[in-house]
Amino acid sequence: MAIDFKQVDFTYQPGTPFATQALTDINVTIPDGSYTALIGHTGSGKSTLLQHLNALLKPTAGTVTIGDRVITPETSNKDLKALRRHVGIVFQFPESQLFEETVEKDIAFGPQNFGVSEADALKTAAEMLDLVGLDRDLLQRSPFDLSGGQMRRVAIAGVLAMAPQVLVLDEPTAGLDPQGRLDMMEMFANLRYERHLTVVLVTHQMDDVANYADNVIVMDHGKVVKTGTPQDIFKDPDWLVAHHLGLPKTTAFAQQLMARGIQFDQMPLTEDQLAQALVQQLPVQQLGGATDDE
Amino acid sequence: MSQIINVEHLNYRYPQQSESELTLHDVSFSVTAGEWVAIVGHNGSGKSTLAKNLNGLLAPVSGKITVDGQVLTEDTVWDIRRKIGMVFQNPDNQFVGATVADDVAFSLENQGVPRDEMLKRVADALAQVNMSAFATREPARLSGGQKQRVALAGMIAARPKILILDESTSMLDPEGRADVLATIRQMKADSDLTVLSITHDIDEAASANRVLVVNDGELVEEGTPAEIFQHGPALIKMGLDMPYPERLKAALKRQGVTVPATYLTEKGMADWLWQLISNK
Numbered sequence: 001m002a003i004d005f006k007q008v009d010f011t012y013q014p015g016t017p018f019a020t021q022a023l024t025d026i027n028v029t030i031p032d033g034s035y036t037a038l039i040g041h042t043g044s045g046k047s048t049l050l051q052h053l054n055a056l057l058k059p060t061a062g063t064v065t066i067g068d069r070v071i072t073p074e075t076s077n078k079d080l081k082a083l084r085r086h087v088g089i090v091f092q093f094p095e096s097q098l099f100e101e102t103v104e105k106d107i108a109f110g111p112q113n114f115g116v117s118e119a120d121a122l123k124t125a126a127e128m129l130d131l132v133g134l135d136r137d138l139l140q141r142s143p144f145d146l147s148g149g150q151m152r153r154v155a156i157a158g159v160l161a162m163a164p165q166v167l168v169l170d171e172p173t174a175g176l177d178p179q180g181r182l183d184m185m186e187m188f189a190n191l192r193y194e195r196h197l198t199v200v201l202v203t204h205q206m207d208d209v210a211n212y213a214d215n216v217i218v219m220d221h222g223k224v225v226k227t228g229t230p231q232d233i234f235k236d237p238d239w240l241v242a243h244h245l246g247l248p249k250t251t252a253f254a255q256q257l258m259a260r261g262i263q264f265d266q267m268p269l270t271e272d273q274l275a276q277a278l279v280q281q282l283p284v285q286q287l288g289g290a291t292d293d294e
Numbered sequence: 295m296s297q298i299i300n301v302e303h304l305n306y307r308y309p310q311q312s313e314s315e316l317t318l319h320d321v322s323f324s325v326t327a328g329e330w331v332a333i334v335g336h337n338g339s340g341k342s343t344l345a346k347n348l349n350g351l352l353a354p355v356s357g358k359i360t361v362d363g364q365v366l367t368e369d370t371v372w373d374i375r376r377k378i379g380m381v382f383q384n385p386d387n388q389f390v391g392a393t394v395a396d397d398v399a400f401s402l403e404n405q406g407v408p409r410d411e412m413l414k415r416v417a418d419a420l421a422q423v424n425m426s427a428f429a430t431r432e433p434a435r436l437s438g439g440q441k442q443r444v445a446l447a448g449m450i451a452a453r454p455k456i457l458i459l460d461e462s463t464s465m466l467d468p469e470g471r472a473d474v475l476a477t478i479r480q481m482k483a484d485s486d487l488t489v490l491s492i493t494h495d496i497d498e499a500a501s502a503n504r505v506l507v508v509n510d511g512e513l514v515e516e517g518t519p520a521e522i523f524q525h526g527p528a529l530i531k532m533g534l535d536m537p538y539p540e541r542l543k544a545a546l547k548r549q550g551v552t553v554p555a556t557y558l559t560e561k562g563m564a565d566w567l568w569q570l571i572s573n574k
Contacts, residue, residue: 012435018431041467041469042437042439042466043437092465093384147338148337149337171465175337175461175464177336178494179530179531179533204439204468244467249538253542253563256561256564257567257568260564261568262567271542271544271545275542275545275548275551278546281574282567282574286552287549287552288550
């Protein structure tokens with residue numbers, strides 16, 4: 001399901017002394033089936049844009065088209081339920097939204113809210129637990145007895161239980177350790193294929209953008225300043241620095257190599273791409289596969 | 295140099311745990327005044343529990359904690375908390391003020407700092423974290439990274455002797471994280487601050503003088519950042535990111551390239567590659 005922004009402005013607390021314009025003239029499309037990364041430095045408007053993806057916020061000017069539904073400043077807050085079912089948002093620290101007595105009931109809450117019978121919702125809950133890589137033994141446990149990483153997976157299962165077509169992830173790996181981060185990112189990549197999802201990832205981790213996204217939207221000061229593939233976005237390091245953005249670790253390291261005189265046909269974004277490019281240039285005797293000086 | 299924190303045979307279990315379980319088991323270490331110590335470990339290893347024991351938010355089953363010459367007891371806990379500033383991962387849990395400036399001023403009001411000085415300290419602290427423009431905003435309406443900056447400003451203004459950072463840069467973008475680390479270095483230079491940072495971030499760990507590795511509630515290793523970083527892929531199990539040269543080495547190995555076994559810095563790795571390619 002595609003989401004399209006046309007001339008969207010958004011102002012928080014309009015008409016009050018606290019009024020702050022958070023989005024200005026946003027024109028951007030999130031293509032159906034894409035893995036879109038939304039990047040920008042702290043306070044650039046990413047989270048505000050994100051809340052327009054399922055009409056939690058409505059534009060103060062312009063239109064947001066979500067599938068075949070058009071949201072304008074005049075759109076009534078009624079009848080948005082179906083829309084919210086199609087676009088599932090996993091907020092930062094989603095585990096703080098868990099509330100039920102058991103994992104099963106917590107995951108089943110969303111579907112039941114949308115009119116699914118209790119029996120069907122509980123069946124879905126068990127399936128969703130498989131999908132997020134947790135054991136069905138946990139179904140009857142209190143979500144509050146689980147570890148932080150497990151709680152987050154339960155919360156994500158609750159979003160997936162509504163069978164969304166678009167999954168929006170707001171810094172989903174914040175606070176997880178490196179192994180937990182890797183497992184979580186792999187899980188989303190698999191979910192995308194298994195459930196044919198459009199994924200929108202808000203992140204500060206440029207390595208995740210390089211490794212997983214196929215489309216990137218860059219925001220600065222409430223505006224979209226660039227869109228393109230990761231290759232398009234990361235080929236101009238000076239531009240990124242000017243917009244307070246980092247580089248993938250590999251690209252930053254490739255820059256050091258380029259400064260010494262090593263050349264690349266295409267800017268490497270991941271360590272595997274860099275390793276492949278280097279293999280072409282390394283002397284043959286280095287290609288033995290073993291480890292030196294042991 | 296004097297010891298500012300001394301922990302001896304600390305054992306801790308949460309109330310819901312059974313008698314045979316311990317979240318912290320026989321943890322002993324000390325920190326010298328002015329030192330920066332990073333505490334690393336995977337999620338659930340007991341790092342945050344350790345931090346909460348240090349300022350008496352949690353009370354140990356047994357063991358002794360001494361902070362700045364005072365043994366931590368029910369009688370001394372308030373004195374000790376005045377000396378320790380803590381910044382948590384999710385600052386929503388610690389905001390109290392209606393505006394950003396009020397929030398930063400909160401601990402100063404509690405300490406009875408005169409109003410003129412308080413206003414100056416708050417303004418200075420917000421300037422240091424680049425949040426001056428947000429002084430009259432509501433903390434709840436800030437972004438995650440902005441909240442972490444405000445929480446840190448509260449600590450800059452309060453001027454504790456010891457600063458404990460519990461994954462306090464995790465919500466910041468790379469530039470924001472570098473800014474915050476630079477701010478902490480500046481605070482250390484200005485005031486001989488002692489810093490304990492609980493982190494998964496390799497750059498934050500690299501800023502420390504010493505790294506302590508916690509696993510399943512036990513202190514399993516300590517060393518300089520360079521000593522710890524030599525572990526390569528095993529670092530992931532310790533809850534730290536792999537340094538980039540180690541990641542690239544692993545990728546080169548997958549391509550059949552022979553790589554050095556010793557730990558290389560980024561510069562060392564670039565030197566090694568350039569030498570091979572330029573001498574071909």
